[in-house]
Every structure is written in structure tokens, then in C-alpha cells.
Amino acid sequence: MSGFAKTEFGPLKVIPGENGSRFPFSNTLFIDDDVKVVIDTGAGSKSMRDLKKKQRIDMVINTHYHFDHMAYNYLFDESKILINDREAECYRDRRRIGFLLGMVEVYGEKWVDAWLDRIANPDTEQTPYSPQNNHKWWLSSARVDGEYSWGDTLDFGRTKAHVIGAPGHSEGFCCMYFPDLGVVYVADFDLTAFGPWYGGTDGDIDLFIESCKNIEKLDAKYFITGHEIGILEKDDFKIGLGNYLRRIEKRDSLILSKLSEPLTLEALADMGLIYGKKFHEDAWVAMWNYLMTKKNLQRLVRNGEVKLVDNEYQKQ
Numbered sequence: 524m525s526g527f528a529k530t531e532f533g534p535l536k537v538i539p540g541e542n543g544s545r546f547p548f549s550n551t552l553f554i555d556d557d558v559k560v561v562i563d564t565g566a567g568s569k570s571m572r573d574l575k576k577k578q579r580i581d582m583v584i585n586t587h588y589h590f591d592h593m594a595y596n597y598l599f600d601e602s603k604i605l606i607n608d609r610e611a612e613c614y615r616d617r618r619r620i621g622f623l624l625g626m627v628e629v630y631g632e633k634w635v636d637a638w639l640d641r642i643a644n645p646d647t648e649q650t651p652y653s654p655q656n657n658h659k660w661w662l663s664s665a666r667v668d669g670e671y672s673w674g675d676t677l678d679f680g681r682t683k684a685h686v687i688g689a690p691g692h693s694e695g696f697c698c699m700y701f702p703d704l705g706v707v708y709v710a711d712f713d714l715t716a717f718g719p720w721y722g723g724t725d726g727d728i729d730l731f732i733e734s735c736k737n738i739e740k741l742d743a744k745y746f747i748t749g750h751e752i753g754i755l756e757k758d759d760f761k762i763g764l765g766n767y768l769r770r771i772e773k774r775d776s777l778i779l780s781k782l783s784e785p786l787t788l789e790a791l792a793d794m795g796l797i798y799g800k801k802f803h804e805d806a807w808v809a810m811w812n813y814l815m816t817k818k819n820l821q822r823l824v825r826n827g828e829v830k831l832v833d834n835e836y837q838k839q
């Protein structure tokens with residue numbers, strides 16, 4: 524049982540991810556049309572293998588390059604793999620992933636080389652709170668056969684998908700809008716407590732908010748998220764999205780509450796205000812926390828609430 528009231532929308536079927544689609548799993552879409560398409564492959568090994576056994580899959584489309592949306596690409600060895608043109612480089616040169624995710628910014632180029640060695644080896648020990656060292660990173664970023672662009676209409680036969688560019692979560696992130704079905708797949712505008720996530724070098728809070736507001740305006744009855752909640756009708760999505768985006772303001776407030784004295788970014792990040800300190804033993808969670816703290820601080824500076832003096836942030 525998926526737990527969702529409705530999982531089929533004409534030729535579009537939602538394949539729920541393992542463990543309630545919690546990160547690092549995600550919901551997968553299957554489009555059973557003239558062109559048989561899988562959108563994002565993060566549902567899990569069993570469901571992706573089952574699907575491949577039952578169906579000819581012509582095409583795999585990734586909404587973006589993050590692990591939880593591409594982890595099982597490698598199983599679809601007979602399908603064309605597509606990703607948006609802004610991120611296709613990630614599958615030609617994995618160092619691009621190291622740059623976009625923030626590994627270069629936070630830990631430096633050499634750390635990325637060591638990371639590539641770790642993911643290349645299937646026996647590398649895993650870290651506790653992220654898929655940092657997962658070998659599927661290596662396997663599933665090995666190939667790209669085509670690219671699509673924001674604004675494209677992808678034609679699968681009866682089903683057409685409009686590619687809505689929605690940056691902020693990642694550089695090339697997009698939502699897939701199916702106007703004839705009244706459905707939009709919003710992927711990582713997922714309304715979960717883990718987000719809003721803008722923790723890569725390519726993440727951007729202002730763009731994230733703007734993109735969410737654009738997506739909310741689409742004429743769709745159903746909004747399908749990549750994680751957890753899954754399938755929402757428009758009114759519920761709107762309410763959830765309002766609460767979700769307010770978490771960004773709460774992060775601002777929490778940071779401001781710590782600025783009774785001037786503090787460096789490092790000192791603030793070390794408090795674990797976005798992702799708690801106990802998770803920082805995983806270098807990736809520490810990186811997300813650092814970059815998101817930085818982005819919230821930069822937003823507070825832009826809004827005139829905080830200023831940066833001699834490398835320390837202080838209230839205006």
C-alpha cells in the first residue's frame with residue numbers, strides 16, 4: 524500500500540519510494556505511453572527492478588542531479604538517460620557535482636578528489652546521515668544521452684510534460700507539469716521538515732521562494748512531491764507551501780536570536796541551527812548546515828537586519 528488515496532492519473536503512475544519516500548528515497552513517476560518514461564529513479568532498488576522487469580523503459584528523466592532523484596539510473600542500462608542542460612555536465616564530469624553541492628566551497632578541491640575515490644569503490648564505509656559515500660552516485664552519474672531545457676514540452680504520445688525551470692534548490696532544478704492531466708510533479712518543493720533545502724553552492728533562497736510561488740500558480744489539481752507527503756490537491760499544497768516557506772523566516776529569526784554579540788559564520792554554523800550538531804559527524808550534513816546558515820545570513824544582510832563587520836555578523 525502506498526498510503527496515497529490516488530496514485531494514477533491516466534498514463535501517469537506514482538511509484539512511492541521506500542521508507543515513506545523519506546530522503547534518500549523519493550517518489551518515482553512512470554508514464555505508460557508511446558514513449559515509456561521514468562521520471563526520477565529514487566524510489567528504491569526493488570520497485571525500480573520490478574518496473575524494469577515488467578516494462579520496456581525508453582527514457583529516464585532526472586529533474587535534477589541530486590542523489591535521491593538519480594540513484595537507480597544505473598539499473599536502466601537499456602534506456603536513454605536525460606537531465607536538464609544546466610546540470611548535464613554532472614554526468615560527464617563528476618567534479619561538477621562536487622562543485623555544485625558545495626564540497627569545493629566548504630572543503631576544497633582535494634576533498635572532492637578523495638570523495639570521487641570513495642564513491643568509485645563499492646566497499647567504502649557509509650556515513651551515518653547522508654548518502655555521501657554511496658557507490659550508486661558513481662554508477663548513476665556515469666552516462667547522459669540527452670538534455671532538455673527549461674520551457675521545453677516533452678512529448679511522450681498522449682502525454683505532454685512542460686518543463687518548468689524552478690531554480691533555488693539546485694541550479695537546473697525543474698518541475699514537470701502535465702497540463703492535460705492536471706498534475707505537476709514538484710519534486711523537492713516537498714513540504715517536508717527537512718526543507719526548504721538550498722544547501723548547495725548552487726542553492727539560492729530568493730530563487731527558491733520565487734520558484735515555489737511560480738509553481739503554486741500552475742493550473743493543476745494535483746501536486747506530487749518527491750518525498751513523504753506525496754500527492755496533494757491544490758488547496759492543501761498551497762497551505763503546506765505557506766508553512767514550508769515560513770520555515771525560512773524561522774531560520775532567520777533563530778540566527779538573529781543568537782546575535783546578541785557579533786559572531787563569525789563559522790561560530791554560527793557550529794551551533795547547528797539548521798541541522799543539529801549531533802548530525803555534523805557526517806561531513807555532508809555539516810556542509811549543508813554551514814551553507815544554509817551562510818545563505819540565511821546573506822539574506823539577513825540583504826534585508827538590512829544584519830551587517831558584516833570584520834568577518835563577524837552583527838545585528839543592525
Ligand SMILES: [Zn+2]
Nearest residue numbers: 587589692711
Ligand atoms: Zn534535490
